[in-house]
Every structure is written in C-alpha cells, then in structure tokens.
Amino acid sequence: MATSTVENYLKHMLLLSEGGEELVSMGALAEALAVVPGTVTTMVKALADSGHVEHRPRQGVRLTPAGRRVALNVLRKHRLVECFLVNVLKMDWAAVDTEAEQLEHAISDEVLDRLDALLGHPETDPHGDPIPSRQGKLDSQVYATLATCVVEKPLRIIRITDQSAEFLLFVEQNGLLPGESVRVTERNLASGLVTAKKTAGRPLALSLAAAGKILIQPAR
Amino acid sequence: MATSTVENYLKHMLLLSEGGEELVSMGALAEALAVVPGTVTTMVKALADSGHVEHRPRQGVRLTPAGRRVALNVLRKHRLVECFLVNVLKMDWAAVDTEAEQLEHAISDEVLDRLDALLGHPETDPHGDPIPSRQGKLDSQVYATLATCVVEKPLRIIRITDQSAEFLLFVEQNGLLPGESVRVTERNLASGLVTAKKTAGRPLALSLAAAGKILIQPAR
DNA sequence: CTCCTTACTTTGATTAGTCAAAATAAACGT
C-alpha cells in the first residue's frame, strides 16, 4: 500500500497538472506539500522507481498511468469525504478541507463506495470541485472566472478554487456559493478591482486575484 | 500531537488493563501490537519520557492520567466510528474493527462530537463494547460469560469480546448478537463444551474458550 | 543454593521521511 505521504505527493501532482499532460515543477510541488525542494527530489526519485511517476531531471515530473490511478482514488476520497462532512455532519465548508486531508488516507475503498451511495453519487464537492468517478474519469472542463467573464451578463457560480478557510469564509458570507446567480457590474484593470452584484444585494468589490478564484458559467 | 503509533500503544494499554490499575506486561503489549518485545521496551521508555506512562523496569507499564486521557479519546473514536459504519453505512460488523483501526487516528474531536450526535449518543458499539464518555468515563462493569454463568437461567447477551472477523461471523450466523436472549442448557468441564440454546432455535455447541468471549446478564 | 527458563532490555542496523547547506545546471540579461 502507498503511505499517506506518497498519496499526498501523487494527489498534488494531479492537482498541479490540472487535466493536462504538462510537467509539474519540483518547486511547485515542494510549495504545495510544504517541504523543501531537496525533499521532493528525493521522494520523486523513489516514486519513479516504484513506477508512479516519470522524472525528467531539472525539468519536472509527470504521473504515469499507475500514479494517476492512485491520485484519482485519493482525490475521490478527499472530495466525497468533504461532501459527507458538509451534507451529513453539517460542518462548515471552510473547515472540511483540513479534515479531509487526513481522512482521505484512512478510508478504504469499501467505505468510499458506501459513502458515495449514501450521498447519492454527487458529481461535485461542496466547493464545486469535480469528484473523479469510480472509473477514474475527472471532469476537466475549463471555466471563466469573475476576473475574465463578460461584464453585465447574468452568471452562475460553479466552483471556488481556493481551499483556504479565510477565503471560503469570505465567499460564504457574501453569498457567492456554487449555484448562486451573480453578475459583474464593473471591472477596472488599472485599479485591479472587480465589482460583482447578486440579483438582490448590494455591490461587492473584489481584487482581480480573488475574482479569479471564482469560476462561473453564463446563466442558462 | 500524538502519532498514530503512540495512540495505538496507549489504547492497547488501556484495553489490556481493563478498568483496573494493574501493570501491563511488555510481552502482552508486544503481542497486542504485533511487534517484537524489544520495540515495546524502546517505545515505552519514550512514552515514559513524554509523561504518558509509568514504566516499572522488568515488571510492566501503567498509564498515567495524561496517557489514559489520550487512550480514552482514541477508544471513543474507535467505537463511535464502528457504530457509524454499522448503523449508517450498513457495513458488516465483522469488518468494521479493521476500518476503525485506521479511522480512529484520522478524525478530529470536532468530527467525533458530530458523529456522536448523529448517532444519538450511543453507549455501546455494535459488539456491545462500552463507549467512553466525552468526559472520559468508561463503564467497567464485570459480566458473566456463557462459560461462567448459571445453567438453565434465561440470559441476555451483552457483549462479544473478540474482534476477529471469523469469530464475529460465527456469532452473527448463530444469532448470538448483543441484545439477544439465550440460555445455557449444559456445561461439561471435562469435554470443555458448552451448549447454548436460543428461545426458538436448536442447541448450539461451543468450546469453553469461545463461550468465555460472550458476556451475558441474567435476563431482566 | 544453583541452575534453568522465561521475560525483559540492550545494541546495532534498517526504512521512510525530512531539513540545512553546499554543489550544479540551466536560463537570462546585457
């Protein structure tokens, strides 16, 4: 069995390569895993030996099909656990990522399947992040964000791509949860400010950086 | 935070001293944890340094109040998780011990509290094992067993003190679950056989060793 | 009392995962 350290390495590689086939840089991986770069080099060489990754020295690293399989399974556990914590245990959506970070390594495939059934086979977690299917298919659709969308068109919020408790709390308190309707009333590149407005609410100012973490779709 | 290894050592010390204040032998701990005795000696000395246990060289080891506190919290997690797996996820009661062995180290106190509420604050797990209270109180009542009880009196099954899947499966298939009514029709010390009979069922033969793992109470 | 058995402890080695700091390679700017 893969240790939880190995599972974390593989999962973060998957997240950092977001669908595509690009190489993940050692630095980015070190940053994501909160370890020093030398540690990543060492671990990646071990993961290459065990056939989970392909290591291109001084360029980066890429998951093999075997490594991707493991990573998808861990990510599926992570996101289904988040669903469980929010929908069944009624926990705060800002707190569940930390919990799931541990639980993703502790639940068996058997428990995973039963959780999935209990929850009614959800396709996204509470943050709108897509849940890999049991067969290992992961939705990789690319969405616009509040920083890139057209102004004044009605939008639907799809996903929040920042798991930090602070940001999620901010999003929640301003009613920008996945599923909500919103539109951008103004975007000023010079000041770096975006103004968003819910159908029945006062305008809300966001930095471009923050707006870029809120994925949207044109309202149907 | 205590590592999961430390949590396992402390939990098993608690289980091996069953309520009382007796010293736990190093050999028994090694057996329970499936490690060699030398490993236990080393770990116990470290646990003594961290104030979790008191080590009497060549005699045994005992939990300090601090160590007992940790152990009770882990045991509470273990048994509540078992309840969840059986009552909510409908898993087989013979399989949940293995699952809980991992999960007991991965769930936070916050999740623990919410699970407890979801399950309606149960007092025992699916095997009849008492669940330590949030305040650290553990029921230490001593029960008779099918090997020690009086013959022909009506009994109620309270608890099964063997977590092995084989034994639990056997118990389940013969309807000896906690809560069921039963009586001992015969006990032969020479042959080491006990015969038990449910109100509406044919007689069942058990070894004294097996009968001793089934705790009972006189039916009310 | 002496020897033996048994449980326990010690010692030395191993594996997984990590960091600090030095070494190296590639890219980059002038």
Place this chain on the structure above:
DNA sequence: ACGTTTATTTTGACTAATCAAAGTAAGGAG
C-alpha cells in the same frame, strides 16, 4: 559570450519506528 540569478540536486545529518540477535535479571525446580 560571460557572469549572474534561479531552480534543482546532492550530501550529510536527524527523528520515529521497527527488527534480529545478544545480553541480563528474576523466579522457580530441584
């Protein structure tokens, strides 16, 4: 093209947890 910056790799050391095997202490059996 040359020196500089930056990312990556290497090296040496450390912690937690483990085992194998050798050493030691106590408690009987005679």
